[in-house]
Amino acid sequence: MSRAVARHDEEQVDYGETILSVEGLTKHFSQGSGLLSSIFPKPKVKAVDDVSFDIKKGETLGLVGESGCGKSTLARTVLRLLEPTDGAVYFKGENLAELSGEAVRNHRKDMQMIFQDPQSSLDPRMKVGPIVEEPMKAHGLYEGEREERARELLEKVGLDPHHYNRYPHQFSGGQRQRVNLARALAVNPDFIVCDEPTSALDASIQAQVLNTMRDLQREFGLTYLFISHDLSVIRHISDRVAVMYLGQLVELAETDELFENPQHPYTDALLQSIPVPDPRAEGRRGVLEGDVPSPIDPPSGCRFRTRCPKLIVPAEYDLTDAEWANVRRFVRAVDRRTFEASTGRAIRAEFFADAEPRGDAAAVVDESIEAILEDDWDRAAALLTESFAENSVCAEEKPAYHVEPEYGRGEHFAACHLHRTKRAD
Ligand SMILES: Nc1ncnc2c1ncn2[C@@H]1O[C@H](COP(=O)(O)OP(=O)(O)O)[C@@H](O)[C@H]1O
Ligand code: SF4
Ligand SMILES: [Mg+2]
Numbered sequence: 291m292s293r294a295v296a297r298h299d300e301e302q303v304d305y306g307e308t309i310l311s312v313e314g315l316t317k318h319f320s321q322g323s324g325l326l327s328s329i330f331p332k333p334k335v336k337a338v339d340d341v342s343f344d345i346k347k348g349e350t351l352g353l354v355g356e357s358g359c360g361k362s363t364l365a366r367t368v369l370r371l372l373e374p375t376d377g378a379v380y381f382k383g384e385n386l387a388e389l390s391g392e393a394v395r396n397h398r399k400d401m402q403m404i405f406q407d408p409q410s411s412l413d414p415r416m417k418v419g420p421i422v423e424e425p426m427k428a429h430g431l432y433e434g435e436r437e438e439r440a441r442e443l444l445e446k447v448g449l450d451p452h453h454y455n456r457y458p459h460q461f462s463g464g465q466r467q468r469v470n471l472a473r474a475l476a477v478n479p480d481f482i483v484c485d486e487p488t489s490a491l492d493a494s495i496q497a498q499v500l501n502t503m504r505d506l507q508r509e510f511g512l513t514y515l516f517i518s519h520d521l522s523v524i525r526h527i528s529d530r531v532a533v534m535y536l537g538q539l540v541e542l543a544e545t546d547e548l549f550e551n552p553q554h555p556y557t558d559a560l561l562q563s564i565p566v567p568d569p570r571a572e573g574r575r576g577v578l579e580g581d582v583p584s585p586i587d588p589p590s591g592c593r594f595r596t597r598c599p600k601l602i603v604p605a606e607y608d609l610t611d612a613e614w615a616n617v618r619r620f621v622r623a624v625d626r627r628t629f630e631a632s633t634g635r636a637i638r639a640e641f642f643a644d645a646e647p648r649g650d651a652a653a654v655v656d657e658s659i660e661a662i663l664e665d666d667w668d669r670a671a672a673l674l675t676e677s678f679a680e681n682s683v684c685a686e687e688k689p690a691y692h693v694e695p696e697y698g699r700g701e702h703f704a705a706c707h708l709h710r711t712k713r714a715d
Contacts, residue, residue, distance in 0.1 A: 309347040315377035337363040350514040352528030402474040406486035412458040419454035443472040464495035544700040553704035604681035612645035
């Protein structure tokens with residue numbers, strides 16, 4: 291390797307040691323501005339809420355979740371491109387929130403970010419050589435060897451060093467993302483946040499860019515936080531995977547453990563919703579029902595509970611698993627009005643043929659069926675939600691458990707109360 295891209299050996303952190311530690315990180319957005327909103331403040335968007343995780347030097351932590359769940363906000367808050375509402379981010383042992391001015395600038399050099407859209411993040415009027423040199427100039431680094439370094443970096447990321455004088459529009463999407471990689475590497479960072487870096491690319495190009503990223507990781511000792519909504523990309527690139535839902539982490543484990551032994555019903559649903567190549571096999575249908583609730587007013591306790599097929603029975607009802615499964619199905623169907631209000635007998639036959647609840651639970655079901663027959667679906671839904679959903683431990687406490695892994699020896703975190711009941715049995 292030539293002098294220009296040789297690494298300095300001034301690391302404070304060794305391979306396998308924690309390089310980044312995120313503790314209780316929270317980002318709430320205020321909506322609107324000006325006088326009116328200061329008199330009548332609008333509710334906040336709770337985009338990221340109490341998120342904690344560590345990343346070890348040299349590893350790739352994958353972050354996956356549906357669009358809008360807070361992945362980009364989390365990434366930007368980690369890098370302090372957004373001011374956190376609460377919580378701390380330690381990078382190489384220093385709390386970024388407590389640093390200011392020069393110290394933040396220095397750390398920013400060590401932490402780079404690559405975005406999804408390679409087109410819009412490259413200035414169309416600049417040639418790619420100067421684009422790669424830009425961060426070196428901004429940090430006053432590599433004076434006198436910038437061009438040499440830029441050419442070498444272009445080669446490292448799989449481009450022709452002679453492309454130095456070309457403009458971004460002369461490259462394909464995959465090549466432009468490689469230019470972004472070269473630019474991110476220009477100031478010799480330790481940590482790169484990759485926010486959906488290959489999502490805009492065709493599958494085959496995507497795989498090639500991912501492989502280059504892996505090679506660069508090894509060569510330069512990089513640590514990645516790799517964000518994607520695509521589970522197969524996440525599985526391919528990650529050492530460990532964190533799953534995010536509505537602003538919070540619901541599960542975190544080593545990659546094989548997470549994919550082979552998922553312990554959160556949301557992760558389970560995500561994995562089942564990966565499209566299967568065989569059209570005869572069961573596809574996406576019925577796996578994840580209902581809409582993601584608004585981050586302005588997220589559900590109490592477990593945020594997934596309004597869509598969870600495994601919601602835990604409230605302690606005051608004595609129901610068998612089969613009876614509770616039917617009640618849950620009924621609650622969801624009433625909430626979404628997915629059946630016709632015909633007769634009480636027909637409704638019972640549809641939902642409770644094999645197992646009908648007894649006692650207090652039966653009284654609630656009876657009353658809600660009466661309401662439906664009077665065409666008062668709202669009252670029925672409110673009664674069911676109040677009696678069953680809101681009384682569950684899932685609504686009352688925020689879950690956080692450590693589970694024994696089946697694959698590997700890494701920690702397995704699962705934010706689901708099913709692990710509490712298992713232990714109590
Ligand atoms: N600047 C902002 N102001 C208000 N709300 C925002 C802002 N940026 C993001 N959000 C909201 O925060 C939530 C998370 O968004 P985002 O982090 O972009 O999710 P993802 O990257 O997972 O798709 C969304 O509900 C989004 O609308
Ligand atoms: S805590 Fe309850 S609602 Fe949340 S995922 Fe677990 S079972 Fe479902
Ligand atoms: Mg995003």
